[in-house]
Amino acid sequence: MDRSLRVWAPKAERLDVVVGDAERPAVRETHGWWRGPHLREGDLYWIRVDGGARRPDPRSPYQPYGVHGPSCWVDATPLGTRAPVRTVPLRDAIIYELHVGTFTRRGTFASAIERLDDLVHLGVTHVELMPIAQFPGLHGWGYDGVDLYAAHAHYGGPRRLRDLIAACHARGLRVIIDVVHNHFGPEGAYASELAPYKTTKHATPWGEAINLDDTGSDEVRRFLIDSAIRWLRDFGADGLRLDALHALYDDSERHFVRQLVDEIRVLERDLGRQFTVIGEYDHHDPKALTEWRLDAHWNDDFHHAVHALLTREHGGYYVDFVGQLGKVLEQGYALDGGFSKFRNAPHGKPFGALPRDRLVAYVQSHDQVGNRACGERLHQLTGFPRAQLAAALLLTSPFVPMLFQGEEWAASTPFCYFAQLESEALRRAVREGRRKEHGMAGSVEPPDPIDPATRDACVLRWDERSRGEHATMLAWYRALIEMRRAHPALRDPAPASTRCELRDGVITVDRGALALMCNITEQTQRVQLRDVLLASTGLATMQELPPLACAIVKR
Numbered sequence: 001m002d003r004s005l006r007v008w009a010p011k012a013e014r015l016d017v018v019v020g021d022a023e024r025p026a027v028r029e030t031h032g033w034w035r036g037p038h039l040r041e042g043d044l045y046w047i048r049v050d051g052g053a054r055r056p057d058p059r060s061p062y063q064p065y066g067v068h069g070p071s072c073w074v075d076a077t078p079l080g081t082r083a084p085v086r087t088v089p090l091r092d093a094i095i096y097e098l099h100v101g102t103f104t105r106r107g108t109f110a111s112a113i114e115r116l117d118d119l120v121h122l123g124v125t126h127v128e129l130m131p132i133a134q135f136p137g138l139h140g141w142g143y144d145g146v147d148l149y150a151a152h153a154h155y156g157g158p159r160r161l162r163d164l165i166a167a168c169h170a171r172g173l174r175v176i177i178d179v180v181h182n183h184f185g186p187e188g189a190y191a192s193e194l195a196p197y198k199t200t201k202h203a204t205p206w207g208e209a210i211n212l213d214d215t216g217s218d219e220v221r222r223f224l225i226d227s228a229i230r231w232l233r234d235f236g237a238d239g240l241r242l243d244a245l246h247a248l249y250d251d252s253e254r255h256f257v258r259q260l261v262d263e264i265r266v267l268e269r270d271l272g273r274q275f276t277v278i279g280e281y282d283h284h285d286p287k288a289l290t291e292w293r294l295d296a297h298w299n300d301d302f303h304h305a306v307h308a309l310l311t312r313e314h315g316g317y318y319v320d321f322v323g324q325l326g327k328v329l330e331q332g333y334a335l336d337g338g339f340s341k342f343r344n345a346p347h348g349k350p351f352g353a354l355p356r357d358r359l360v361a362y363v364q365s366h367d368q369v370g371n372r373a374c375g376e377r378l379h380q381l382t383g384f385p386r387a388q389l390a391a392a393l394l395l396t397s398p399f400v401p402m403l404f405q406g407e408e409w410a411a412s413t414p415f416c417y418f419a420q421l422e423s424e425a426l427r428r429a430v431r432e433g434r435r436k437e438h439g440m441a442g443s444v445e446p447p448d449p450i451d452p453a454t455r456d457a458c459v460l461r462w463d464e465r466s467r468g469e470h471a472t473m474l475a476w477y478r479a480l481i482e483m484r485r486a487h488p489a490l491r492d493p494a495p496a497s498t499r500c501e502l503r504d505g506v507i508t509v510d511r512g513a514l515a516l517m518c519n520i521t522e523q524t525q526r527v528q529l530r531d532v533l534l535a536s537t538g539l540a541t542m543q544e545l546p547p548l549a550c551a552i553v554k555r
Contacts, residue, residue, distance in 0.1 A: 003075065005036035007057065008219050009049055009194040018046040018054055032195065032219070039073035046070050049194060056147065058191040058223070062157050063134045063150045067188025068422070071150075074158055076234045085169050085238070087274045088125045090296055091357035091491050094481055095176070095402040096124040097365060100132060100155050101139045102415065102458045103405055109151075109160035113167040115462065120171050122408055122474075123481035126276070127168055128176040128241055130366060132161065133227070136187040137420025139455040141366065142178070143243065144185025144419060148227035151235075158235070165236050174238035176276060177231045181224045181256075182210060182247035187421050195219065202249035212250040225260050229267060232275055239276030240264075242294075246282040257292040265293075278360055284335045284348030289358050296400055301334040302361035303368055306393055307378075309520065310386040317342045326500035329397060329509060332359055357493035361399035363390040364407045366415065373438035373446045375414030375458065377407065384410060384469050385548035388476055388536045389518050392550045395480040396490050396509060396516045398498045408477040409465040416447050418454040476536060483534050483552060489514050506545065510555065518550040529553050 009015050010032025016023050017036040020043075026034040039045060044064075046054035056063060060071035096119055104111040119127065131142030134150040142152070151161040165175050183206035184191070184198075191197045196216040202209035211220045231237045242257065250256045257279065264275050279297040281288045288297050304321035305328045308314055314322050319341045324334040332351030340347040351359075362368075364378050379387035387410060394401050406413065417434065421427050427450045434446045447454040464470045484490045489497070489512030499510040505521035514533070519525045529542040531554035537546055545551065 003038045003040070003073070005039055005045070005057065005073075007034045007036065007047055007059075007194070008032055008223070009034055009047075010216065011193075011195060012049045014050050016048040016051075018048060019043055023048070032216075041073060041075050043073040044070040045073065047194075055190045055193065056188075058147075058194060058197075059149050059226075060134075060147050061149055062153070063147050064153050064157065066153065067134060067136050067146050067185075076230075078233045085172055085174055088174065089357070090276065090400045091355075091493050092485075093125045093400050094123055094484075095126045095128050095360065095400065096122075097128045097130065097362075097402055097404045099130045099141070099366065099405060099415070100152075102413075102455065103460060104462075105459050107139065107155070107455075107459070109156040109164040112164055116167055116171050116173065118462075119173065122478060123485065124173065124403075126174045126176055126238070128402070129178060131178045131180055131243070133179070135185055136422060139452070140419040141370070141417065143180050144187070145180055146185045146187070146189040146191075148179070148224070149230055162235055169236070174276070175236075176239040176241050176278065177235075177237045178241040178243060179228050179231070180243040181228075182244045183207070184210075186426055187423055191223075197223070204247050204249070206247075209247075209249045212248060212256045213252045217252070221256055221259060224256070225263055228260060229263065232264065232267060233271070238273075239278065239295075242277065242279040244282070245279045245288060245292075245297075255292060257288070257294070261293045284333050286349065286351050286354055289354060294358075296358045296360050298365075298402075299328075299332070299359035299361050299399060301328045301332075302359075302394075302397065302399060303363055303365065305334060306363050306390050307368070310378075310382045310390055313381075325393070325507070326502065329498050329500045330495075332356060332495075353495050355493040356398035356495065356498070357400050357491075359399045360402050361394060361397055362402040362404065363394050364404040365402070366404060369404060369415045370417050373444050375416035375447070377411060377414065379410040379473070380414075383548075384473070385536070386520075388473070389520065389548065389550050391473075391477055391480055392516055392518065392536065392552070393507075393509070395477075395484050396511055396514075396552065398491075398493050398511075401484075403477075406460050408474055409470045410473040411460055412464060412470070413458055413461055415458050416449070416454050418447075418449045418451075418458070420450065420452065420455075479534055487514055513555055514552060515555050516550060516552050517545060519545040519547060522547045530555075 015026040015034045024037045026036040057071040061074040062072040064072050101107040132152050133145035134147035135145040138154045151158045168175050198208040199211040199214040201214045211217045279294045281297040288294050305325040308318045308321045328334050335348035336350040438446045501508045506525050507518040509516040525545050527545045533552045535551040537549045
């Protein structure tokens with residue numbers, strides 16, 4: 001095992017490695033690389049360029065004292081050669097998006113293990129961890145990570161992440177890790193002091209773009225790809241969710257995403273394992289699947305169409321999704337080249353004949369809940385019965401269903417935006433940004449994202465699941481998931497497998513030999529239910545569907 005430190009620092013005239021009280025010079029190699037001393041497990045070390053300030057290693061495997069502290073050497077023992085669980089096709093998957101810091105009160109990898117059996121009982125197949133690369137502070141969403149090779153120290157670091165993944169595998173759960181390549185966080189991002197990790201060639205919502213196609217971009221791409229592959233090879237994860245691909249600006253002949261996916265496919269062959277690669281992509285273009293070869297991408301259109309229908313929020317980007325649920329269910333996208341009122345321009349391309357299990361759908365996610373002013377969940381916006389309808393529409397859809405932690409029992413806790421930064425200037429900017437963003441909320445003041453109490457208020461209350469409507473919703477989700485598992489028609493991703501009709505306030509979604517019938521009105525509707533397999537409430541007759549109720553029936 002090679003334990004010598006290697007650092008890419010093409011700007012440096014001299015590079016030293018500080019280990020304990022000793023400062024040792026690194027040796028210059030080719031193409032801007034430096035080779036430092038051999039390190040032992042647990043060694044704390046810094047990098048110093050041209051006699052300047054001590055900095056963490058951009059490829060640090062562990063930051064036990066946070067983003068501003070020393071790096072810690074951890075010997076990597078690849079785990080990717082193990083095949084602990086069989087592959088589950090996406091059409092059969094139930095993904096569960098999990099935020100480690102609020103999943104339990106302690107908010108650690110170790111404490112998350114204590115609740116994995118509950119996910120198994122629910123029927124989950126894949127656990128998707130929101131970003132766990134080292135980010136500033138103790139708690140945050142993780143999308144401001146800066147040390148992309150280091151599992152977040154407060155969560156438990158690399159050793160406890162391995163334990164969590166192993167515990168998931170022992171229960172037959174597969175693990176997807178959310179990775180962020182489109183920007184670095186605003187605090188502790190020291191890599192750009194050493195090398196051209198950013199470029200002024202493109203601009204993003206976060207400032208300068210990550211350098212994927214400018215001078216030095218080959219090594220930047222290598223840095224990002226190696227960090228992603230580390231979660232698969234060294235920790236044994238089963239897949240990746242790639243954040244905001246539309247913010248990866250790359251004019252290269254081979255797009256960065258295609259290169260990343262290609263290298264993951266090579267790793268699959270080398271290890272004899274299959275990995276799942278899912279992207280977040282806002283451009284409504286199936287090239288993410290056909291050209292970049294992702295397995296699937298998130299489909300916001302389904303969320304927006306369901307949300308507009310059930311909440312009656314039609315402002316902002318929801319304006320494009322009013323009355324579009326049927327189109328999304330049948331055609332994949334709502335925005336497929338027509339005029340977008342929100343964007344004031346044509347947008348998107350047809351999804352075409354691609355199987356619908358190449359789209360991940362949801363009615364709640366960290367974005368759609370957490371980016372609201374007060375982090376309200378769907379049932380808090382619509383009421384309990386409409387949230388039941390949303391669950392039924394999701395779990396009978398042709399898409400890959402994803403749940404957001406706690407939605408399965410209509411959790412009482414919100415999921416707010418929060419971040420713990422050390423810089424007072426950044427704290428002030430984040431607070432002011434949230435107030436400005438949600439100024440339209442009138443008298444509603446968004447919770448202070450910097451106050452630790454905001455995170456604490458978002459921690460799931462597992463004990464409430466056995467009480468009242470929480471227990472009812474949990475039983476409903478379990479029943480829907482079991483129904484989906486038992487009936488292949490509900491998992492059929494073929495484009496022709498889904499037909500949707502709205503008549504007299506009743507949405508009927510035909511799924512082969514089965515159909516979902518949803519009464520979205522507050523009046524009883526006359527219907528022919530025939531053979532009912534599952535209903536959200538008691539049915540007095542087979543000719544009436546109660547207000548805001550639904551049933552899965554045989555055709």
